[in-house]
Structure formats: structure tokens, C-alpha cells
Amino acid sequence: xxxxxxxxxxxxxxxxxxxxHFLGSGRKLYDQIDSxxxxxxxxxxxxxxxxTIDALVFTGxxxxxxxxxxxxxxxxxxxxxAQKLDAExxxxxxxxxxxxxxxxxxxxxxxxxxxxxxxxxxGDLRLIVVDSTVPGYHHGEITEAQRTWxxxxxxxxxxxxxxxxxxxxxxxTPIDLMGLIELDDQAALADVVRGTDVRGILAGHxxxxxxxxxxxxxxxxxxxxxxxxxLVADSAKILSAKADSLSASLVHVYxxxxxxxxxxxxxxxxxxxxxxxxxxxxxxxxPQERREMFSNKNSEFNxxxxxxxxxx
Numbered sequence: 365x366x367x368x369x370x371x372x373x374x375x376x377x378x379x380x381x382x383x384x385h386f387l388g389s390g391r392k393l394y395d396q397i398d399s400x401x402x403x404x405x406x407x408x409x410x411x412x413x414x415x416t417i418d419a420l421v422f423t424g425x426x427x428x429x430x431x432x433x434x435x436x437x438x439x440x441x442x443x444x445x446a447q448k449l450d451a452e453x454x455x456x457x458x459x460x461x462x463x464x465x466x467x468x469x470x471x472x473x474x475x476x477x478x479x480x481x482x483x484x485x486x487g488d489l490r491l492i493v494v495d496s497t498v499p500g501y502h503h504g505e506i507t508e509a510q511r512t513w514x515x516x517x518x519x520x521x522x523x524x525x526x527x528x529x530x531x532x533x534x535x536x537t538p539i540d541l542m543g544l545i546e547l548d549d550q551a552a553l554a555d556v557v558r559g560t561d562v563r564g565i566l567a568g569h570x571x572x573x574x575x576x577x578x579x580x581x582x583x584x585x586x587x588x589x590x591x592x593x594x595l596v597a598d599s600a601k602i603l604s605a606k607a608d609s610l611s612a613s614l615v616h617v618y619x620x621x622x623x624x625x626x627x628x629x630x631x632x633x634x635x636x637x638x639x640x641x642x643x644x645x646x647x648x649x650x651p652q653e654r655r656e657m658f659s660n661k662n663s664e665f666n667x668x669x670x671x672x673x674x675x676x
Contacts, residue, residue, distance in 0.1 A: 368646065368654065374616035374623075375524055376489045377416060379451070381612045382423040382568025383588035385460065386438045388431030399590050400441060402610050402629040407445040417451040418486045423568035423586060424458020424497075424531030426470070435469040454484055457495045458531040458568065459502040459545070479510060483517060489617055490522035494530040496547055504532030504547040504569075511556050521561040524617065528557070533567035533585045535576040539593055541603050542570055554579035564622040566615065573611055573626050584624040587611045636672060
């Protein structure tokens with residue numbers, strides 16, 4: 365495929381999702397939220413896009429009450445799509461998850477109460493899963509033993525660098541209540557990450573999409589796929605959750621940077637599109653012809669686009 369940008373194609377593409385909060389027995393969250401539908405629709409769109417995807421990464425709170433049949437339903441929904449997409453499927457623990465059913469059902473391993481950390485190689489890109497959960501609590505921590513393990517893993521750089529995936533993001537939140545259940549001792553983790561080949565951190569937990577940096581590393585927090593927090597709710601409330609703003613994130617890993625892009629899960633009507641046949645036309649053009657057709661405001665192409673959008 366011919367690139368139209370000065371940048372090369374991405375070396376790796378990941379899809380980052382979080383906070384599915386499936387309930388057992390097919391129950392709906394708050395008796396009204398369809399947890400399955402948005403995920404299924406997103407998987408269908410990813411497959412139709414013909415995008416080459418290295419991994420689907422789910423950063424925790426996968427089953428709201430850690431019920432076995434909730435994990436089974438999520439697994440049985442996503443595993444076939446991961447196979448169709450030829451993508452690695454990576455599950456990460458969240459504070460609503462419990463290690464034993466999580467391990468047995470999603471990882472298909474013997475149940476255990478040990479922290480669920482692991483290293484996954486996606487070609488030359490290393491993804492390190494860090495279990496930030498505390499059994500019996502909703503706040504997060506990364507123990508001294510985990511930090512020692514992580515430091516040892518990071519001592520050897522990966523050819524294309526490393527991404528970390530954990531549930532509790534090591535960044536501030538403007539939602540006061542979420543601050544009560546944030547990741548403890550973030551400075552200690554920063555000491556481990558700083559100066560290593562970690563190129564990005566993927567997290568969830570907050571139920572809204574946000575971006576920041578941590579120890580000089582970009583952080584991307586995926587919104588939930590079930591409901592999200594209103595960041596500008598009426599001052600009479602200290603927290604307001606709504607069944608909207610559902611989204612995932614595309615993670616494009618380039619040779620010199622990582623780019624995060626929000627992908628809404630809302631089922632909305634398409635306003636405009638350009639057929640794939642345009643690609644062969646563009647490829648046949650010289651760079652100057654492309655510039656005049658697509659960048660020149662007075663080109664026939666842009667005049668037609670403006671008329672379609674604004675009516676004149």
C-alpha cells in the first residue's frame with residue numbers, strides 16, 4: 365500500500381479496550397446496559413476495516429462481580445473475533461476481577477491467587493502486563509516484588525520497545541471519588557519506568573478516555589465499553605455515570621513515536637464517505653497533483669465536498 369504521508373506505516377497496531385463489566389446470567393448493568401452489543405459491533409467494524417491488528421488488549425474490570433459465567437460470556441464473544449483478526453488476545457486484571465476465575469477462564473490456566481503479571485511478545489514489540497489489583501479492595505498497588513520483577517524485565521530492551529498494560533492509571537484524575545481508589549505509591553513505579561524502553565502505558569479504571577504522561581512516558585486511558593463518568597456533571601453531584609461515550613483506543617506504534625486514537629462504539633449514521641476506489645486514483649497521481657486536488661481549497665474535489673457539507 366502506497367503511503368500518502370511523510371511518516372512511514374506503523375510497525376504495530378493494537379486495539380485497547382477496558383472496563384467491560386459483564387454480569388452473569390445475562391443480566392444488564394443497572395438493569396438497562398447491554399454490555400455485549402457495543403463490543404460485538406466494534407469487532408465487526410474492526411474485521412470489516414481489514415486492518416492488521418497485533419493484539420486486542422483489555423485492561424481490566426472485565427466481569428463486574430467476577431462471576432464465572434460472565435467471564436465465559438466475554439471470552440466466548442471475543443476469542444472468535446481475535447482469531448478472525450489474527451490478533452493476540454491479552455486480558456489484564458482489574459479491581460472488579462478476582463484472580464482465580466480470571467486465571468482459570470480467561471487465561472485457561474490453573475486458578476491462583478498470585479499476581480497476574482506476564483510478558484507478551486508481539487513480534488519485536490514487548491507488552492508487559494502488570495497486575496495492579498489488591499485482593500478485597502478497589503484501590504491499586506504494585507508491590508515491591510512486582511517492581512523488582514519489572515525492573516529485571518526492563519533491564520533488557522526489546523527491539524521495538526515496550527508497552528505496559530495495567531488497570532489503575534498512574535496519573536491524576538479530576539474526579540475526587542476516583543482519587544480514593546487510585547494506584548498507590550506511583551513514585552516508586554516511576555523510578556522503575558524512567559529511562560527504560562517503555563514507550564507507552566495502557567490503562568483503564570477511570571471510565572472516561574484521557575491522556576497524560578508518567579515518568580516521561582505517554583499514558584492512554586481507555587474509556588469503558590459499558591458506561592462512563594461525566595467530567596462536567598452538575599456541581600450538586602460528586603459523581604455522575606451515564607451510558608454514553610463508549611469507546612476503545614487504537615494504538616499505533618511507529619519507529620519514533622506511539623499514537624493513540626479514540627474509536628467511538630456508538631452506533632451512529634454515516635454522514636459522508638469516500639469509496640476505496642479513490643485510492644488507486646490517488647496512487648496514480650504525482651505528489652503535486654495530489655496537493656492540488658486535496659489541499660487546494662478551490663479544487664473541484666474540495667468545492668464538491670464543501671457543497672455537500674454546508675449546502676453552498
